[in-house]
Amino acid sequence: MMIKKLPRNTQGRDWVVGDIHGCFSQLSRLLKIIAFDPARDRLLSVGDLVDRGPDSHMAGEWLAQPWFHAVRGNHEQMALDAMRNPQADQERHLRNGGRWLADLGPAERDACLAALSHLPLALEIDVEGGKIGVVHADCPDNDWTTLAAKLEADNPSERDYDVLLWARDRALNGGGGTVAGVDLMLVGHTPQPHAVLYDNVMHLDTGAVYGGRLTLFCLHDFVEVSLPASFECLARFQLH
Ligand SMILES: [Mn+2]
Numbered sequence: 001m002m003i004k005k006l007p008r009n010t011q012g013r014d015w016v017v018g019d020i021h022g023c024f025s026q027l028s029r030l031l032k033i034i035a036f037d038p039a040r041d042r043l044l045s046v047g048d049l050v051d052r053g054p055d056s057h058m059a060g061e062w063l064a065q066p067w068f069h070a071v072r073g074n075h076e077q078m079a080l081d082a083m084r085n086p087q088a089d090q091e092r093h094l095r096n097g098g099r100w101l102a103d104l105g106p107a108e109r110d111a112c113l114a115a116l117s118h119l120p121l122a123l124e125i126d127v128e129g130g131k132i133g134v135v136h137a138d139c140p141d142n143d144w145t146t147l148a149a150k151l152e153a154d155n156p157s158e159r160d161y162d163v164l165l166w167a168r169d170r171a172l173n174g175g176g177g178t179v180a181g182v183d184l185m186l187v188g189h190t191p192q193p194h195a196v197l198y199d200n201v202m203h204l205d206t207g208a209v210y211g212g213r214l215t216l217f218c219l220h221d222f223v224e225v226s227l228p229a230s231f232e233c234l235a236r237f238q239l240h
Contacts, residue, residue: 003151004120005194006069012040013176014219016134018204019046019073019188021102022053024062030227034216037198038067043121044219046188046204047073047136050116052097055211059143060115072119073189074165083113090213121164122151127219130183137189138167138201149155165189171203186217195224 015034020027022133036043047070050056050062061100062068072204078102094102101134104112123134124144133144140147140163148165150156158165170176178199179185185200191207206226215226 001152002120002154002156003122003124004069006042006044006123006125008125009040012042012043013126013221014044014119014125014127016044016046016186016202016204016217016219018206018215019048019208020053021048021051021075021097021209021213022056022058023057023208025228026056026208027199030195030214030216030225033227034218034225039063041067043068044125044134044186045070046134046186047071047119048075048188048205049073050079050098050100051075051093051196052204056097056100057108057112060108060112061118067204069111069123070117071123071134071136072121074117076119077165080113080116083109110158120151121156121161122147124182125219132219133179133182133185134166135164135185135187136186137165137174137187138170139179139185140164142177144148144185148181155234170198171205174187174198176201184219194226237240 012123049059049070061069078093078096079098081089082098117215125132139161176198179201186202186204188205191205192203192211192212194206195217196203204215204217206215213226213228215224217224
């Protein structure tokens, strides 16, 4: 399915994480800080789990967890393209931080291909009082209802793919208008100094892999928690 719809979480909390880019140890620390409970809570990802950072090869393990739900980012798409058509597309992935994939053994690479190829392009979450959407970059034409119908029919256009995975206008210009058909949409893709809300679109990529921060946002109380990724000298104080 190109869109995955999640029922309301009546037991625990739902958190959304910005672009991880292989920074899974930071993510583990954040989950400890918020006392994430895998039996009741859910973690949603805006995509770009892989490339550039230290632990991209762990994406498959994370995606196998029943409480973890991610959309496909442009980096997952580049990785998939590189695996499916190395002659045409591997070079671009290598240039964009994809060396880890070329270094995997065949069995690991097949497992990775399977995990990434199942990622939907959008998540839709039912919450008390509304509906929340998650995509990697942006929603075509600010129209969630039309997007969801196209994804359900497995029929997005080339332009839809482009906007979903690559668009930066809204994040760079700080406008773009309200997305109709959802109460709140969460995206990543374009690093921001901190989580920022433009219209009803929350931007959660805070540049963890560029020495910025990794950010979590709670859909139940709108608490935002972030952790700097660059303080190597503090690593020995890691929570256990
Ligand atoms: Mn991206």
